[in-house]
Amino acid sequence: MSSNSPSNESTWTGYLHGRRVILGVSGSIAAYKAALLARALVARGADVTTVLTEAATRFIAPLTFEALTQNKAYTDADLWTGPGVLHVELARNADLVLIAPATQDLLARVAAGRANDLLSLVVAEFSGPVGLCPAMHTAMWESRATQDAVHRLQSFGYQVLAPDSGPLASGDEGSGRLPEMQVILDFAEGLLAPKDLAGLRVMVTAGPTREPIDPVRMLTNPSSGKMGFALAREAYLRGGSVNLILGPVHDQPPAFIEVKHVQTALDMADAVNRDIHETDVLLMCAAVVDFAPVNSTDTKIEKDGFDDVLRLKRNPDILSGVTAMEKRPFVVGFAAQTDLLLEKARKKMQKKHPDLLFANLVGRGRVFGRDVAAGLLLRPDGSHTEVTVRPKRAVARLILDEVKKGLK
Numbered sequence: 001m002s003s004n005s006p007s008n009e010s011t012w013t014g015y016l017h018g019r020r021v022i023l024g025v026s027g028s029i030a031a032y033k034a035a036l037l038a039r040a041l042v043a044r045g046a047d048v049t050t051v052l053t054e055a056a057t058r059f060i061a062p063l064t065f066e067a068l069t070q071n072k073a074y075t076d077a078d079l080w081t082g083p084g085v086l087h088v089e090l091a092r093n094a095d096l097v098l099i100a101p102a103t104q105d106l107l108a109r110v111a112a113g114r115a116n117d118l119l120s121l122v123v124a125e126f127s128g129p130v131g132l133c134p135a136m137h138t139a140m141w142e143s144r145a146t147q148d149a150v151h152r153l154q155s156f157g158y159q160v161l162a163p164d165s166g167p168l169a170s171g172d173e174g175s176g177r178l179p180e181m182q183v184i185l186d187f188a189e190g191l192l193a194p195k196d197l198a199g200l201r202v203m204v205t206a207g208p209t210r211e212p213i214d215p216v217r218m219l220t221n222p223s224s225g226k227m228g229f230a231l232a233r234e235a236y237l238r239g240g241s242v243n244l245i246l247g248p249v250h251d252q253p254p255a256f257i258e259v260k261h262v263q264t265a266l267d268m269a270d271a272v273n274r275d276i277h278e279t280d281v282l283l284m285c286a287a288v289v290d291f292a293p294v295n296s297t298d299t300k301i302e303k304d305g306f307d308d309v310l311r312l313k314r315n316p317d318i319l320s321g322v323t324a325m326e327k328r329p330f331v332v333g334f335a336a337q338t339d340l341l342l343e344k345a346r347k348k349m350q351k352k353h354p355d356l357l358f359a360n361l362v363g364r365g366r367v368f369g370r371d372v373a374a375g376l377l378l379r380p381d382g383s384h385t386e387v388t389v390r391p392k393r394a395v396a397r398l399i400l401d402e403v404k405k406g407l408k
């Protein structure tokens with residue numbers, strides 16, 4: 001299946017879902033990581049066919065990839081063995097060619113237009129998106145030859161993922177490491193995603209806020225930030241420029257997204273207001289704590305002297321502040337309710353005036369911290385869509401599809 005619209009929305013996990021990927025592996029020590037990559041691509045629903053260079057087979061066996069992908073893994077030994085023209089068949093039946101790791105020699109060969117082994121033949125024949133993930137020693141990566149090859153590859157329209165810095169197989173430290181798996185997966189998804197949000201400046205707030213009572217105690221909530229991360233990732237992959245304003249969470253945000261870290265609701269309000277006039281869409285996903293202690297002390301409150309009363313003041317409602325602006329961006333609100341979902345969501349819509357509101361049930365292990373969500377998507381005209389349980393990625397896609405419709 002090569003369509004961007006997966007058949008089953010409720011299991012959709014991203015733009016690799018149902019897509020045919022040729023995973024090219026060349027002969028770097030990082031070739032062993034390609035096995036983990038093959039597995040991760042398959043886990044995201046991709047149909048993976050591996051093509052190994054001769055040098056790659058000295059680091060890792062084709063059989064490893066065959067077992068992980070349930071597809072034949074090809075090497076130069078397969079060239080001209082069958083009735084068809086193998087490189088043409090492989091290229092014709094692929095949606096993406098992803099080469100990880102890509103050695104200096106592989107980069108140089110493809111940049112020079114060489115087609116002297118199966119992998120370079122497939123690239124030469126393929127007209128779809130090509131992503132290359134270089135991995136080599138620092139001096140090789142920084143060499144004039146490699147940098148020239150990278151520029152040339154980019155001029156062909158190929159995407160090159162910059163390697164990470166860190167410990168290398170040689171025992172040295174420096175740039176040249178194959179990036180983390182999640183970074184490569186996002187890179188691959190970015191090559192397949194439609195760029196229908198290009199040019200849009202998207203602000204996402206995510207996670208909880210923390211309202212300090214004293215230096216060791218606080219008011220907060222269990223928001224994990226995962227829904228906000230899904231929205232940020234989705235907007236980025238579709239070409240939006242994303243500004244993520246993030247409360248304290250345990251998980252790491254998507255690596256390629258600019259993040260502003262905040263603690264309290266007041267910090268978050270400041271961060272939102274600072275950039276709001278350069279924002280086209282605000283996705284107000286954060287679980288902002290509604291109240292803050294009137295007096296937050298600099299020293300720990302001792303139990304003995306405490307009168308058991310914590311005085312609270314209301315935090316500003318950030319979303320309502322934005323929707324009251326004369327020139328406002330398109331605003332999506334989120335409502336977490338424990339009961340009477342539609343009724344309370346409608347009231348929230350009338351009170352806060354977002355352009356869309358995603359309401360979901362929380363409590364009793366629902367939503368907070370989980371990878372799936374379900375709920376109701378309300379529009380200002382009173383209509384709503386029920387969103388059945390699905391990965392937060394799929395919820396994010398649906399919300400951004402609605403944003404796009406609303407912006408028209």
Ligand code: C5P
Nearest residue numbers: 284285286288316317318319333334335
């Ligand atoms: O009223 P409630 O907290 O349920 O509203 C949820 C929506 O309002 C969310 O989009 C949340 O980010 C936003 N909100 C806000 N400022 C607050 C409280 C909530 O922007 N102080």
